Amino acid sequence: xxxxxxxxxxxxxxxxxxxxxxxxxxxxxxxxxxxxxxxxxxxxxxxxxxxxxxxxxxxxxxxxxxxxxxxxxxxxxxxxxxxxxxxxxxxxxxxxxxxxxxxxxxxxxxxxxxxxxxxxxxxxxxxxxxxxxxxxxxxxxxxxxxxxxxxxxxxxxxxxxxxxxxxxxxxxxxxxxxxxxxxxxxxxxxxxxxxxxxxxxxxxxxxxxxxxxxxxxxxxxxxxxxxxxxxxxxxxxxxxxxxxxxxxxxxxxxxxxxxxxxxxxxxxxxxxxxxxxxxxxxxxxxxxxxxxxxxxxxxxxxxxxxxxxxxxxxxxxxxxxxxxxxxxxxxxxxxxxxxxxxxxxxxxxxxxxxxxxxxxxxxxxxxxxxxxxxxxxxxxxxxxxxxxxxxxxxxxxxxxxxxxx
Amino acid sequence: xxxxxxxxxxxxxxxxxxxxxxxxxxxxxxxxxxxxxxxxxxxxxxxxxxxxxxxxxxxxxxxxxxxxxxxxxxxxxxxxxxxxxxxxxxxxxxxxxxxxxxxxxxxxxxxxxxxxxxxxxxxxxxxxxxxxxxxxxxxxxxxxxxxxxxxxxxxxxxxxxxxxxxxxxxxxxxxxxxxxxxxxxxxxxxxxxxxxxxxxxxxxxxxxxxxxxxxxxxxxxxxxxxxxxxxxxxxxxxxxxxxxxxxxxxxxxxxxxxxxxxxxxxxxxxxxxxxxxxxxxxxxxxxxxxxxxxxxxxxxxxxx
Numbered sequence: 001x002x003x004x005x006x007x008x009x010x011x012x013x014x015x016x017x018x019x020x021x022x023x024x025x026x027x028x029x030x031x032x033x034x035x036x037x038x039x040x041x042x043x044x045x046x047x048x049x050x051x052x053x054x055x056x057x058x059x060x061x062x063x064x065x066x067x068x069x070x071x072x073x074x075x076x077x078x079x080x081x082x083x084x085x086x087x088x089x090x091x092x093x094x095x096x097x098x099x100x101x102x103x104x105x106x107x108x109x110x111x112x113x114x115x116x117x118x119x120x121x122x123x124x125x126x127x128x129x130x131x132x133x134x135x136x137x138x139x140x141x142x143x144x145x146x147x148x149x150x151x152x153x154x155x156x157x158x159x160x161x162x163x164x165x166x167x168x169x170x171x172x173x174x175x176x177x178x179x180x181x182x183x184x185x186x187x188x189x190x191x192x193x194x195x196x197x198x199x200x201x202x203x204x205x206x207x208x209x210x211x212x213x214x215x216x217x218x219x220x221x222x223x224x225x226x227x228x229x230x231x232x233x234x235x236x237x238x239x240x241x242x243x244x245x246x247x248x249x250x251x252x253x254x255x256x257x258x259x260x261x262x263x264x265x266x267x268x269x270x271x272x273x274x275x276x277x278x279x280x281x282x283x284x285x286x287x288x289x290x291x292x293x294x295x296x297x298x299x300x301x302x303x304x305x306x307x308x309x310x311x312x313x314x315x316x317x318x319x320x321x322x323x324x325x326x327x328x329x330x331x332x333x334x335x336x337x338x339x340x341x342x343x344x345x346x347x348x349x350x351x352x353x354x355x356x357x358x359x360x361x362x363x364x365x366x367x368x369x370x371x372x373x374x375x376x377x378x379x380x381x382x383x384x385x386x387x388x389x390x391x392x393x394x395x396x397x398x399x400x401x402x403x404x405x
Numbered sequence: 406x407x408x409x410x411x412x413x414x415x416x417x418x419x420x421x422x423x424x425x426x427x428x429x430x431x432x433x434x435x436x437x438x439x440x441x442x443x444x445x446x447x448x449x450x451x452x453x454x455x456x457x458x459x460x461x462x463x464x465x466x467x468x469x470x471x472x473x474x475x476x477x478x479x480x481x482x483x484x485x486x487x488x489x490x491x492x493x494x495x496x497x498x499x500x501x502x503x504x505x506x507x508x509x510x511x512x513x514x515x516x517x518x519x520x521x522x523x524x525x526x527x528x529x530x531x532x533x534x535x536x537x538x539x540x541x542x543x544x545x546x547x548x549x550x551x552x553x554x555x556x557x558x559x560x561x562x563x564x565x566x567x568x569x570x571x572x573x574x575x576x577x578x579x580x581x582x583x584x585x586x587x588x589x590x591x592x593x594x595x596x597x598x599x600x601x602x603x604x605x606x607x608x609x610x611x612x613x614x615x616x617x618x619x620x621x622x623x624x625x626x627x628x629x630x631x632x633x634x635x636x637x638x639x640x641x642x643x644x645x646x647x648x649x650x651x652x653x654x655x656x657x658x659x660x661x662x663x664x665x666x667x668x669x670x671x672x673x674x675x676x677x678x679x680x681x682x683x684x685x686x687x688x689x690x691x692x693x694x695x696x697x698x699x700x701x702x703x704x705x706x707x708x709x
Contacts, residue, residue, distance in 0.1 A: 043671055044674065044675050090667065090674070092627075093621075094619065097619050101427075102432070105427040119624060194538040197535065219532075221524065221527070222626065
């Protein structure tokens with residue numbers, strides 16, 4: 001054992017004091033501690049495309065804007081910067097669950113932003129509930145939203161269910177049939193995966209109720225890349241309306257196939273991907289009249305401004321379905337923090353009961369769900385505009401028949 | 406005797422730690438023990454016979470899916486029992502029809518198996534039940550999952566140790582060295598391989614069933630993720646697949662490393678993962694334990 005000499009002791013003391021002072025001084029410079037906001041999203045794997053288009057760019061845009069403005073405003077008027085803690089869930093629910101546990105119990109973040117997709121949001125819902133974090137599950141399309149909102153009191157479901165989108169489409173087609181522009185036959189294809197099945201299950205009865213005959217009804221496996229046979233059969237079915245509940249690669253592939261085989265139905269509807277900013281390019285500049293899921297109020301100055309800011313920040317415009325909703329959910333968070341601070345119970349109460357001013361207009365959740373959504377949209381001019389609900393501010397009338405390719 | 410005592414003390418300590426861990430550390434332990442189980446169970450068959458199986462996730466996913474289908478209609482212990490039974494039957498069918506394949510043909514088949522099961526389930530769900538994506542609402546806590554998985558891991562390693570000392574283990578080793586010799590010395594090739602494959606696969610299925618309540622939502626594309634198969638193989642190979650403690654020695658460091666990488670380098674993680682795979686195969690073709698032993702022998706040789 002060595003004895004500590006007086007000199008060593010003095011040096012140690014001096015060091016300790018210096019360290020102490022430096023801590024004190026750094027605390028004095030940063031007036032308010034930062035707010036830690038965490039998220040785990042898919043940067044790799046099957047969900048990376050969706051997360052990379054809809055979720056991550058909006059998180060980044062929002063954090064950048066808030067921090068440039070000096071941070072989030074607290075109820076006492078002080079501002080606190082946002083510090084981001086982000087993880088890659090590798091599109092695996094096991095990794096995602098662990099990442100949320102890490103954010104909550106290790107990093108002790110003040111707020112957790114949701115992952116992309118219905119499955120991932122459901123996977124974390126019980127955990128978020130146990131830790132008490134409010135969950136703004138934006139990118140979850142599920143008919144069971146009312147059930148989930150009741151099960152997890154601090155979960156918020158903001159993108160409707162498959163049934164809603166199917167009924168919306170049926171309404172648009174029904175109006176066109178009543179006007180005599182299309183016949184009563186529909187050719188319908190759907191991807192054999194969660195989204196396609198949910199929508200097709202809602203669509204079959206909805207089309208029947210609207211007086212349509214589904215002349216062609218086929219599912220195709222996830223990952224299909226050749227749609228020639230499918231599209232040829234749909235063309236032969238004699239239907240004026242072609243409806244595909246598809247994923248982005250399929251939506252793009254079908255559009256190209258329809259163009260190459262000269263399939264020109266009066267209504268051409270594709271699923272996810274139809275509202276992506278890249279769609280006009282994919283369709284060779286002939287997106288005009290193509291219908292898809294979602295939509296925006298293209299005439300709203302707030303939306304136009306948002307598109308500009310998003311393009312400047314991410315290098316591409318946002319998609320016209322869930323992007324604006326994602327950004328609006330972040331605005332809700334920002335306003336809720338300003339009103340009640342960071343206490344989770346108070347925030348949850350605020351989300352459930354108050355109304356917020358966002359780029360998609362005033363938002364007030366009903367039973368923890370956002371119901372004021374666009375169900376069907378259409379490319380008109382250079383924008384993907386909302387068609388249904390027809391009574392919603394900014395709704396435009398549908399262009400049917402679609403111009404030929 | 407002291408070895409057994411040490412093992413017992415270790416298991417007791419491992420069983421006691423959830424009380425001292427944060428939720429994240431407990432989640433980490435669950436993942437860790439899961440991969441120790443998977444790698445050990447994989448090595449139970451593949452380690453000795455050198456039949457490289459990429460079917461791990463086929464069984465792991467089947468276990469998870471069984472729980473998703475049955476969790477609302479049966480009590481939990483029965484659900485686990487059913488999962489084990491399904492894994493057993495599946496392994497029996499697969500084993501009977503494929504264990505005559507050897508070498509690369511078996512590898513390719515085993516890889517295809519996961520995809521086959523995934524597509525079959527998808528087809529069934531789309532055309533028969535009309536739902537894809539099922540929910541698991543079970544009141545199993547993270548601690549409960551940890552204890553069950555730990556028990557399964559202990560059972561797996563115990564079973565491996567037992568098999569290693571019995572005729573079955575010897576027979577498997579001979580098969581791994583040379584099937585022709587094995588056949589000539591009177592070993593029933595198909596039966597021996599089938600027993601080991603079925604045991605290994607049933608354990609893997611149970612592991613999937615035990616882990617699944619953590620995910621709440623299950624759909625084929627999520628549970629049949631081929632990365633699980635690859636990770637299992639690389640972990641077992643790193644430690645040394647033909648040794649009792651090899652899979653564990655490979656799984657623990659690799660799992661922690663992957664977690665650290667994904668936390669620290671979320672953007673470059675897949676690239677690093679690929680490089681790691683190559684490094685393991687090139688640097689430790691016989692596994693860490695063998696390399697360590699060789700190194701120790703060389704040291705001894707140098708001083709003696």
